[in-house]
Amino acid sequence: MKKYDIIVVGSGAGMIIVSRGIRAEMKVALVDRGPMGGTCLNSGCIPSKVLIYPADVIRDLEAARAVGVEARIEKIDFDLIMKRMHSIVDEGRRGMERSAEGAENLDWYRGWGEFVGDLEIRVNEETITAPKIFIASGARALVPPIPGLEEAGYLDNVSVFSLKRPPRSLAILGGGYIACEYGHFFSAMGTEVTIIGRSHRLLSNEDPEISEIVEKRLSEHINVKTGHEAVKVEWEGGKKVVSARDVDSGAVKEFAAEEVMVALGRRPNTDILKPEKTGVEVDRHGWIVVDDYLETTRPGIWAIGDATGKDMFRHVANREARIAWKNAFGDLREKENGGIKEELIEKEKVDYHAVPHAVFTYPQVGAVGMTEEEARASGYKILVGRARYTDVAKGYAMAERESLVKVVVNRNDGRILGCSIAGSEAADLVQQVVYLMNAGYQDYGPVARSMVIHPALSEVVARAFANLMPPKEDIVK
Numbered sequence: 001m002k003k004y005d006i007i008v009v010g011s012g013a014g015m016i017i018v019s020r021g022i023r024a025e026m027k028v029a030l031v032d033r034g035p036m037g038g039t040c041l042n043s044g045c046i047p048s049k050v051l052i053y054p055a056d057v058i059r060d061l062e063a064a065r066a067v068g069v070e071a072r073i074e075k076i077d078f079d080l081i082m083k084r085m086h087s088i089v090d091e092g093r094r095g096m097e098r099s100a101e102g103a104e105n106l107d108w109y110r111g112w113g114e115f116v117g118d119l120e121i122r123v124n125e126e127t128i129t130a131p132k133i134f135i136a137s138g139a140r141a142l143v144p145p146i147p148g149l150e151e152a153g154y155l156d157n158v159s160v161f162s163l164k165r166p167p168r169s170l171a172i173l174g175g176g177y178i179a180c181e182y183g184h185f186f187s188a189m190g191t192e193v194t195i196i197g198r199s200h201r202l203l204s205n206e207d208p209e210i211s212e213i214v215e216k217r218l219s220e221h222i223n224v225k226t227g228h229e230a231v232k233v234e235w236e237g238g239k240k241v242v243s244a245r246d247v248d249s250g251a252v253k254e255f256a257a258e259e260v261m262v263a264l265g266r267r268p269n270t271d272i273l274k275p276e277k278t279g280v281e282v283d284r285h286g287w288i289v290v291d292d293y294l295e296t297t298r299p300g301i302w303a304i305g306d307a308t309g310k311d312m313f314r315h316v317a318n319r320e321a322r323i324a325w326k327n328a329f330g331d332l333r334e335k336e337n338g339g340i341k342e343e344l345i346e347k348e349k350v351d352y353h354a355v356p357h358a359v360f361t362y363p364q365v366g367a368v369g370m371t372e373e374e375a376r377a378s379g380y381k382i383l384v385g386r387a388r389y390t391d392v393a394k395g396y397a398m399a400e401r402e403s404l405v406k407v408v409v410n411r412n413d414g415r416i417l418g419c420s421i422a423g424s425e426a427a428d429l430v431q432q433v434v435y436l437m438n439a440g441y442q443d444y445g446p447v448a449r450s451m452v453i454h455p456a457l458s459e460v461v462a463r464a465f466a467n468l469m470p471p472k473e474d475i476v477k
Helices: 016-024 037-042 045-067 079-102 178-187 208-218 312-327 372-379 393-398 426-437 445-449 459-466 473-475
Strands: 006-009 028-029 106-109 113-117 121-125 126-128 131-134 137-143 169-173 192-196 223-225 228-236 239-246 252-257 259-262 267-270 302-303 332-337 340-345 357-358 364-370 384-386 402-409 416-422
Touching: 006 016, 016 028, 016 312, 028 208, 037 045, 037 079, 045 079, 045 178, 045 459, 079 106, 121 169, 131 312, 137 192, 169 239, 169 252, 178 192, 178 357, 192 228, 192 252, 208 259, 208 364, 208 402, 208 416, 223 473, 228 252, 302 312, 357 426, 364 426, 372 384, 372 402, 372 416, 393 459, 416 426, 416 459, 445 459
Parallel strands: 006 028, 006 131, 028 106, 131 302, 169 192, 169 259, 192 223
Antiparallel strands: 113 121, 121 126, 137 267, 228 239, 239 252, 332 340, 357 364, 364 416, 384 402, 402 416
């Protein structure tokens, strides 16, 4: 059995820990079947956004008529779009692989890892061990056992990148961010898209007002069927036919398409890794249980990123990787104890109060913190502020009538609890609020005291805070 100082399972955010271990001159083992770079680089954030940007351009050109500009799209070069996507992924992956292969004190075990004993992992025919292990094993597409689905074949967030042309028609199972992003992309490419979602609204984790805007705008280009659950897929007349049951009435409708895409959530890889064999607890869904310091129920093992099932975004995983490293090795502080200096590790809790995210659909969504419903459920007395893009000059110039900024504030001290945005540049606009939620008193005072460039779209965020008032329900009381 080969011994290491640390073992890292997963080459996504786990590479942050690998690189720190190498710099600390530790003997490091990386366990990853590949491709190097994890979900974000290979089948998530990066490639999907390279595809989606051309879709944004297409929709912007179509919307330009609202401001007096008539444009016509002469050609969509799907081959070039896919080539650009593959180029950034391939170059990034090759660069990481070269670095890993050339690094001293690093052994890369290419294969699925499986715990076979306490702090022991078997990869292929080798067994390795280390006193400290970091699990960044990620997640994969959740594929429910829908009758006929396997036989008919389907796309997911990995196989979609192998397409040589856009399908003429596409049925997407799911109504979350992956469904909305790829629905936007393929509809802009000319595909006839149907989204079939079990929830009664798209993006059910977002603020309902934001979801409503997205559904209204997407429905201009996509057949959106919420409140329907796929129960069967079969071949019929050269197409894949999805039978979907109305969750309220029970009535079954059929949707025929050239291709079916599954976007029904994610599942952990712990069924392969089997961490319970080393004393690591998983919940009933298989997600790894960690404490506030990212340590598992087996001391000496930490878990980060999608493996824990919480806030599955790469920026969260990156932060967690740095905190897990710190909690395992320091910052070291010296403390006097009876004239003897002791080294102590000052541990850091992970702060999830201001986790931002974006959905790159049409329109774009950006959000951070709690929605109005979540704040109420948590017992806060709140103020809510709203501003339409057209409430400010730049937003009017852009002719985005429905686009909205909504902020939620603690009535007692002005602390910002959350912000949700639907509209152009939403991901960039919400970042202003993320900074405020991590600064000083976490209140909106800096917005009230600041001058805002006029006319700029950032004014709409300031306007939302200027419009704070108690919710209608509270006024009635």
